[in-house]
Structures are given as C-alpha cells and as structure tokens.
Amino acid sequence: MPPDIVSSRLGLLSRRRWLAGAVGAASLPLLPARSATPSMAGMDMPEAGCAAAGGASVRPVAGAARKLTIAWNETAICTAAVPVAKEKGFFARYNLDVDYVNFAGSTDQLLEALSTGRADGAPGMALRWLKPLSQGFDVKLVGGLHAGCMYMLAPPAGPVKTIADLRGRTVGVSDIGGPDRNFFSIRVKEAGLDPQGDVQWRQYPADLLPLALQRGEVAAITSGDPISYLQKKQFGLVEIDSNMRGEWAHVACCVIGLRGSLIRDEPLVAAAVARAILDAGAWVACHPEETARIFRPFAPKASAEDLAAMLTMQGHHHQVLAGAFRAEIARYADALKEVGVFRPSLDSVRYATRVTQDLFAA
Secondary structure, eight states: OOGGGHHHHHOOSOSSOOOSSOSSSOOOOOOOSSTTSOOOTTOOOOOTTOOOSOOOOOOOOSSSOEEEEEEEOTTOGGGTHHHHHHHTTHHHHTTEEEEEEEOOSOHHHHHHHHHTTSOSEEEEEHHHHHHHHTTOOSEEEEEEEEBOOEEEEEOTTSSOSSGGGGTTEEEEESOTTSHHHHHHHHHHHHTTOOTTTTEEEEEOOGGGHHHHHHTTSOSEEEEETTHHHHHHHHHTOEEEEETTSGGGGGSOSEEEEEEHHHHHHOHHHHHHHHHHHHHHHHHHHHOHHHHHHHHGGGOTTSOHHHHHHHHHHSBTTOOBOHHHHHHHHHHHHHHHHHTTSSOTTOOHHHHHHHHBOOTTOO
C-alpha cells in the first residue's frame, strides 16, 4: 500500500494513543557528508510506531541554518506540533532556524502574509482555508497534519441528543464563517436537514457560548479545543457530535500551508519544513503528556493533564500526503458545495489539484 495513504487506512485503532503499527515508512533524514551538517546528538528521533506520513527521506538544508517564519494561532492546542518541532529539535534536524509569529487575524490576512513572503508557512484548519484559497492566493497545501478537534456540545438534560434534533433550533458559534460552523453544517446536511432553513446559527464570543446555553438562547454550541474541552468540563456538557466520528475521523482537519514562492524557488527547503512539522506531529501522537508540558505556556487556563486529555482525543495519528491528501481536499470541496459555501459547478478534483502540492514525489 502506498505510504501516503497508510494512515488513512489504519483509522482509529486508538483514540487515546498511537502506540503500535507504522503510519508510513520510517523517514530518517539522509545526512550529507559535510561538516556543516548539524549534529544529531540529543535530538529526538522517530521511534517505532511514531513515524510521520510518507516514506521519502529529506536531507537537512545545506550551509548555514535557513531562517524561516511560521505563523500560527498559539491558543489552538491542535497546532501543538509547531512548538514541539522547535523544542524537540525537529526543525534543527533539517538545519532550519524557525521563528514564530502568533497570528490571530482573518484567514484572508494570513494567506496574504504567506503569499507576500511575510511568513513562510502555517498550520491551519482546512475548513477555514479552503474558501479563501479559491481567491487565488499564492499558497499551497502540502499535507494533512491531523484529524479531529471540533465539537458540538449541549446540556445533558437538553432537547438535543443527536444532530437530527437540531431541526428548528439555534446553534451558538464563535465565528459565523468558522471551520466548526462549516463542519457542523456538513453534518446537518448529512443528517437530512437543511443547514440554512432547518437550523439557525448565532455568533457569540467564545467565552459566552455556555451562558447562551444557560439562557436558552441556543440549544447547542460548537467550538474547538482547548475551549470546547474546558467548557464541557466546567459546565457539565455532553458531546453531541465531533469530527472524530465516522468517516471524518479519517480526514485531516488541520493542514500545512506554505508560500508558493518557497516551493518554486527552494523546493528542498519547503520539503524540509513540511517534513519537520509532520515529524513533530507524529511525535505528538505518541507523547501527549510531554506535548502538554511544552504547550502549557500557551494555554495557562488549562492544566497539563487537561491538555494531554485533549491531545489523546484528537487524531494526531492521522497524517496524509500526495494523492490521498488531494482526495481529502476534494472530499471537503464536495461537502462545501452541498452546504452552499462553494458554487455547485465547482470541479472539486480540479480545485484540490490546484491548491495542493506534493513535495515528496519521486
């Protein structure tokens, strides 16, 4: 079986930890014989069962360490691979010197920053990026980093027990155009309801979503970790649905995007940074407790134990590249057509081919 689809077929052998079986062929870098190559001593190497997707080996960048800038949302636990990649030496393994910029602006602004070279790459939610990418930003999606991390919650004694119970009710969201609104619109459509006519969507600041539930203004709320986990725990809510259920548990939720000019002008650097993040993401799947310690400064309201629990419920064992990745993006595009985000005439396969790039093709 091709290594880029192995993770998709393995599925959810464990939602708590990926401890056995290979996600793909091991991808230890091939070291060039030159004194400029950074030492591997003290760096965490992939262990059995923790290898990233894809079998292609990537050499460290030659010469002086290549400086790069990665934009990320530092409050999102699903992007924990980014700080892990620096602290555990995954960037250094490929001779990359990476700085971070915390980006909390709109997706259009982020893609513009990537297109113009103010940042070189970023992790992001597929369902947040796909519509803006249709506008022609010079950004390519190069791989799926993990599955999971969006949840719909409701009170245990409330009227909503399943997605089908949302008919005629209102759902609270923190962003009316956000990925959770898009995803759960897809789920509403799959349940046989009209996400525009049968369900109302109302925007609130994220920290006020539980209050809207208590006041009866909404019947359910949606968000992602760490917000969802902490609100579920604090207010005794129950999970109605998530993107770790059914077929969506086998589809990448968070993707890696790189500026197009980096891919065209420095393909080896582009491959190195993507590989470093994928390696770090595979390490996260096997080390949720230590990942929680690394991420803890970015989520001071959550304990290390809570952060580790969030990570084990997410699909960090699922990574995907190349043709399998394009197929997942096309799957999203098809679903977004069904809920009115994309026009019905969009060629999903052609769109997915245009916005993705295989960095590891032979």
